[in-house]
Amino acid sequence: MKIVVLTKIVPVRVEFDKASKKIIRSKEAMINQNDLIALDFALKLKRKYGAEVIALTMSPSIYEQIFSEVFALGSDKAILISDRNFANADVFATTEVLGNAIKKLVPDFDYVFGGNFSSDGFTGQLVGELASFLSVPFFSNVTNVELTDSTLNVVRESDDSIEKFSVKGKVALSFSHLLSNVALPNLYEIFSEKSKKVEIHSNEDLCLDDSCIGENGSKTVVEDVFELGITLTEGLIVHDGDKVIIEALKVEVSK
Amino acid sequence: MKALIVYKDDIPDVDLIKKHFSDVKTCSLKKDGLASYVPKNDVRTATDGVEFLKHIPDILSFDSIVFSDEILPKEVASLFANYYKLGIIAHTFDFETNKNVVALVHSWGNLGMRISSKTVPTVFIMEKIQSNYDQSIEKIIDFPEDDRCTLLTVSEKPKSEIETAKLIVGIGLGVSKEMLPNVISFAKNIEAAVVCTRPVANLGLFEASQVVGDTGIKINPDVYIAFGISGAIQHMSGINAKKIIAVNSDKNAPIFAKADIKINERIEDVIQGLLAWSKSL
Numbered sequence: 001m002k003i004v005v006l007t008k009i010v011p012v013r014v015e016f017d018k019a020s021k022k023i024i025r026s027k028e029a030m031i032n033q034n035d036l037i038a039l040d041f042a043l044k045l046k047r048k049y050g051a052e053v054i055a056l057t058m059s060p061s062i063y064e065q066i067f068s069e070v071f072a073l074g075s076d077k078a079i080l081i082s083d084r085n086f087a088n089a090d091v092f093a094t095t096e097v098l099g100n101a102i103k104k105l106v107p108d109f110d111y112v113f114g115g116n117f118s119s120d121g122f123t124g125q126l127v128g129e130l131a132s133f134l135s136v137p138f139f140s141n142v143t144n145v146e147l148t149d150s151t152l153n154v155v156r157e158s159d160d161s162i163e164k165f166s167v168k169g170k171v172a173l174s175f176s177h178l179l180s181n182v183a184l185p186n187l188y189e190i191f192s193e194k195s196k197k198v199e200i201h202s203n204e205d206l207c208l209d210d211s212c213i214g215e216n217g218s219k220t221v222v223e224d225v226f227e228l229g230i231t232l233t234e235g236l237i238v239h240d241g242d243k244v245i246i247e248a249l250k251v252e253v254s255k
Numbered sequence: 256m257k258a259l260i261v262y263k264d265d266i267p268d269v270d271l272i273k274k275h276f277s278d279v280k281t282c283s284l285k286k287d288g289l290a291s292y293v294p295k296n297d298v299r300t301a302t303d304g305v306e307f308l309k310h311i312p313d314i315l316s317f318d319s320i321v322f323s324d325e326i327l328p329k330e331v332a333s334l335f336a337n338y339y340k341l342g343i344i345a346h347t348f349d350f351e352t353n354k355n356v357v358a359l360v361h362s363w364g365n366l367g368m369r370i371s372s373k374t375v376p377t378v379f380i381m382e383k384i385q386s387n388y389d390q391s392i393e394k395i396i397d398f399p400e401d402d403r404c405t406l407l408t409v410s411e412k413p414k415s416e417i418e419t420a421k422l423i424v425g426i427g428l429g430v431s432k433e434m435l436p437n438v439i440s441f442a443k444n445i446e447a448a449v450v451c452t453r454p455v456a457n458l459g460l461f462e463a464s465q466v467v468g469d470t471g472i473k474i475n476p477d478v479y480i481a482f483g484i485s486g487a488i489q490h491m492s493g494i495n496a497k498k499i500i501a502v503n504s505d506k507n508a509p510i511f512a513k514a515d516i517k518i519n520e521r522i523e524d525v526i527q528g529l530l531a532w533s534k535s536l
Contacts, residue, residue, distance in 0.1 A: 165407060221373065
């Protein structure tokens with residue numbers, strides 16, 4: 001069993017520079033926390049049924065060291081896809097790169113796991129787009145997985161219900177961000193990780209056409225970034241706010 | 256211009272969409288939905304959803320296909336966009352429609368973005384806001400179901416104490432470390448549940464299960480008292496409160512647009528009075 005875990009390297013801080021109207025991402029980076037939930041599920045399957053867990057990321061190569069932390073967490077392999085031409089990709093162009101990387105480098109994968117969203121984007125579309133690219137089913141907001149014979153039982157939390165599916169064959173899953181189980185470093189992996197190295201691949205390996213990647217391959221364009229403020233001329237209480245709140249709460253608290 | 260709205264139980268702001276699109280059709284993912292297009296059987300998986308949409312006549316003739324931000328429609332949106340190689344824009348809160356459709360999108364904190372798409376149609380994901388919007392059924396659509404996935408069980412999702420609490424205190428980045436214990440004590444005294452925004456949770460001060468909004472839980476209190484919360488949509492989208500009381504020292508904080516009681520003071524200026532009163536309860 002081979003499980004690819006999408007492991008995004010995200011900035012620790014994202015800020016808006018009002019003067020340049022640009023979003024500034026800190027150079028200090030970390031592994032997206034929600035992806036560690038997905039990695040934890042992959043490692044659980046590995047421990048219980050035996051599996052090869054392969055962490056995959058698309059990122060500048062300067063983050064190789066941070067990405068290599070996945071070994072201490074229990075990943076068997078770590079593949080970093082890095083190329084200047086992949087920059088400024090939207091979700092479609094990112095899917096093109098990661099999807100082709102999976103097809104080329106892990107063609108015999110069984111499952112693709114990821115977090116529900118990344119902390120620098122919050123859009124949560126990548127795993128679904130990848131599922132379509134790889135022609136496999138997709139479930140988001142997954143809260144549990146179990147293997148029974150050759151089928152994977154998947155629990156998905158919908159808006160108002162909990163659904164359990166059995167899935168034959170390959171599937172892509174993104175895991176609920178409300179779960180608290182994240183992959184943690186363990187001593188055994190830390191001592192054995194020294195022999196493991198991050199595999200780095202560029203577009204020389206993937207051979208993707210320039211029109212499919214980066215900004216050229218993106219289907220969307222950010223035209224402008226602006227601040228969402230409001231200007232109220234009335235209704236603001238600027239004195240004795242505590243008394244106003246108490247008056248409003250008296251009825252509620254007595255209920 | 257034409258738009259198609261895809262939803263399961265709750266639909267985005269139809270009136271707003273109608274302001275920009277002259278021809279608006281709806282598409283329910285439930286067989287008992289009252290929409291222009293309904294499936295012969297309930298759509299259970301994203302792959303079923305794409306098959307269903309592929310069978311809608313001239314699906315690609317719509318300029319925009321707007322999915323509600325419910326779990327299943329969002330799953331369908333990402334598969335559908337990739338299948339037809341379409342641009343997808345999440346967190347859309349409004350449109351600009353001239354020659355093309357441009358989405359106004361909520362981004363980090365209180366930032367907005369204008370995002371355009373290179374494709375027609377474009378896929379948008381919008382916040383769900385209403386449960387009732389009925390249209391007469393034009394077509395019931397049969398589609399092949401994905402036999403790789405079998406639904407085994409469906410059970411009701413239990414709600415946590417926070418999700419059912421009637422009185423909730425929310426904590427944002429505007430609450431300083433010094434003020435935090437006071438605000439927590441006040442919440443405890445009035446027996447309110449405590450929630451927070453995602454950036455506050457990222458500081459490690461609260462559990463993921465206390466985060467409200469896009470990246471957390473949804474709450475339905477009678478009263479929501481928001482301390483130091485700016486009102487970013489990522490947080491506000493999780494709040495369905497009868498009354499919102501906001502305390503914020505920034506008079507331009509977007510939360511004031513949604514608050515019923517708008518206290519434009521520092522937390523320090525109000526918390527002592529609130530604490531003294533709440534201790535006497």
